[in-house]
Amino acid sequence: MQPAIEIAGVRKTYGPVTALRGIDFEIRQGEFFGLLGPNGAGKSTLISIIAGLVQMNAGRISVMGYDTVRQFRQARRQLGVVPQELVFDPFFTVRDMLRIQAGYYGCGREVWPWIDEMLDRLDLAGKSGSSMRALSGGMKRRVLIAQALVHRPQVVILDEPTAGVDVELRRTLWSFMTELHRAGTTVVLTTHYLEEAQELCERIAILDKGALQVIDTTRELLARHPFRFLRLRLPEGAQLPEALRPLVAAEQEGTLELKLESGRHPISAVFMALRDAGVDIDDVHTREPDLEDIFIELTGRSAAPAGASA
Amino acid sequence: MTPDQIGFVTLLRKEVKRFWSVLGQTVTAPVVTTMLYLLVFAQAMKDRASVYEGVSYTEFLVPGLVMMAVIQNAFANTSSSLIQSKVMGNIVFLQMAPLGPLQWFGAYVLAALLRAALVALTMLAVTLPFVPLPVTSPLALVAVFVLTGASLAVMGLIAGILAEKFDHIAAFTNFFVTPLSFLSGVFYSVHALPPLWYHASHFNPFFYMIDGFRYGFFGHADVPIWQSLAWCAGFFGVASAICLRMLVTGYKLKK
Numbered sequence: 339m340q341p342a343i344e345i346a347g348v349r350k351t352y353g354p355v356t357a358l359r360g361i362d363f364e365i366r367q368g369e370f371f372g373l374l375g376p377n378g379a380g381k382s383t384l385i386s387i388i389a390g391l392v393q394m395n396a397g398r399i400s401v402m403g404y405d406t407v408r409q410f411r412q413a414r415r416q417l418g419v420v421p422q423e424l425v426f427d428p429f430f431t432v433r434d435m436l437r438i439q440a441g442y443y444g445c446g447r448e449v450w451p452w453i454d455e456m457l458d459r460l461d462l463a464g465k466s467g468s469s470m471r472a473l474s475g476g477m478k479r480r481v482l483i484a485q486a487l488v489h490r491p492q493v494v495i496l497d498e499p500t501a502g503v504d505v506e507l508r509r510t511l512w513s514f515m516t517e518l519h520r521a522g523t524t525v526v527l528t529t530h531y532l533e534e535a536q537e538l539c540e541r542i543a544i545l546d547k548g549a550l551q552v553i554d555t556t557r558e559l560l561a562r563h564p565f566r567f568l569r570l571r572l573p574e575g576a577q578l579p580e581a582l583r584p585l586v587a588a589e590q591e592g593t594l595e596l597k598l599e600s601g602r603h604p605i606s607a608v609f610m611a612l613r614d615a616g617v618d619i620d621d622v623h624t625r626e627p628d629l630e631d632i633f634i635e636l637t638g639r640s641a642a643p644a645g646a647s648a
Numbered sequence: 649m650t651p652d653q654i655g656f657v658t659l660l661r662k663e664v665k666r667f668w669s670v671l672g673q674t675v676t677a678p679v680v681t682t683m684l685y686l687l688v689f690a691q692a693m694k695d696r697a698s699v700y701e702g703v704s705y706t707e708f709l710v711p712g713l714v715m716m717a718v719i720q721n722a723f724a725n726t727s728s729s730l731i732q733s734k735v736m737g738n739i740v741f742l743q744m745a746p747l748g749p750l751q752w753f754g755a756y757v758l759a760a761l762l763r764a765a766l767v768a769l770t771m772l773a774v775t776l777p778f779v780p781l782p783v784t785s786p787l788a789l790v791a792v793f794v795l796t797g798a799s800l801a802v803m804g805l806i807a808g809i810l811a812e813k814f815d816h817i818a819a820f821t822n823f824f825v826t827p828l829s830f831l832s833g834v835f836y837s838v839h840a841l842p843p844l845w846y847h848a849s850h851f852n853p854f855f856y857m858i859d860g861f862r863y864g865f866f867g868h869a870d871v872p873i874w875q876s877l878a879w880c881a882g883f884f885g886v887a888s889a890i891c892l893r894m895l896v897t898g899y900k901l902k903k
Contacts, residue, residue, distance in 0.1 A: 444651020
């Protein structure tokens, strides 16, 4: 089966700055795929190239087998992109905007029932006659999502769709996207909220400094991490034995998080060291590594931008 | 219709709807402004300026003012639409859509022509009861109108592509469109000018647009109609070639 998106040798420079250093990977048909990376990694540049907003300096991209440059019309008809910025046309109502967007893709009245369905599913039915400029930020985001889906594309790219949106919209969006994915749509997601990517994505690619750091299934990515985490709360004034100090990965409000390498640092050895030093334990938890740990391991940075919270 | 044709018609309808939704600003206002020019200049100049034999100054003025409104509104329609889309960011909807350069070009230019036609017809409908005009050569009239409206629409597209903010469009309007349209013989016959300005006027493409349009009404003008048509067609051809090249390469539109 041909890939949903095929990216081969894609390079992009902005003057002296290299945004993409030769990216090669494929996104398979029917996947829920995560494209992750810290700010400035090149994710948005790559998405903009796929969408036709930015020209690459070298390389080739195809969507459902259609070259995005030579066969741009066919490629774009297979693709729906939810842009990161809250852009809108102030001259039109929500319903007008969706019908116009459908028309650009060669769709006529046959998609009007689908437009009504999307308005319902995204809780926009009550706003269908409202001017775009009168909508709140969350409502505008919903319209952007509907616009990307209006021509029923086989591949959908969501560029940070949940940045700054409330919990209700997140829940609505993910339930809708999961349903579309089950029906065979390929979904590509970029997000700073790694728990979303971990929960939804079957495969993940991590970009950093314009290069592909890793691409694997979410399960394999998590399994390849050789660490486990042990959280300890010690009685007030108690000191961690010196031998355990190098294992401390984080310390917050009296709770210590120890990073233990599988096979090398058994949990029992930690407890023995504490017992030998005569240190009591108030509370203890273990934590499996999550995508955030993998991300930091590969990029040396956190995925969440300053001030963001999931 | 094929999907490509639906895309083109959708963009055309969207552009028409855009100016239609603010008709007071896009049609009524230019008509009122131009009527004020007509009132003031007709009153002030009717006994002072001599134009063609058998044609009163007011009759002479009307086609020039109509064409000036066509020039300014065709330019304003495409340039303001494009710069608004760029500044608001909603141009991405068009850029991500499966629309080619010819569809962009055709839809924007045709929508601007429709606005220009609406302005011109409204002006003629308002003035004709007071200033009856003959129509000697309807073919020349339509040809010059279409070539002029389309040329200025294309110039507006070029300005919209080059501009990064509204100020840039204002500069194009204030330093290019308005001076050239005022100095094109709207208010006078170039034969009344001193030799230097008379010759300089012949390098102003807007002069041929207005002169050719007058020919359509009166059957005579400052230069032969074929010369006006050749200038209008040449201007449209060169402007279109530049504009299409910009759209094909994504100049200033794609990073």
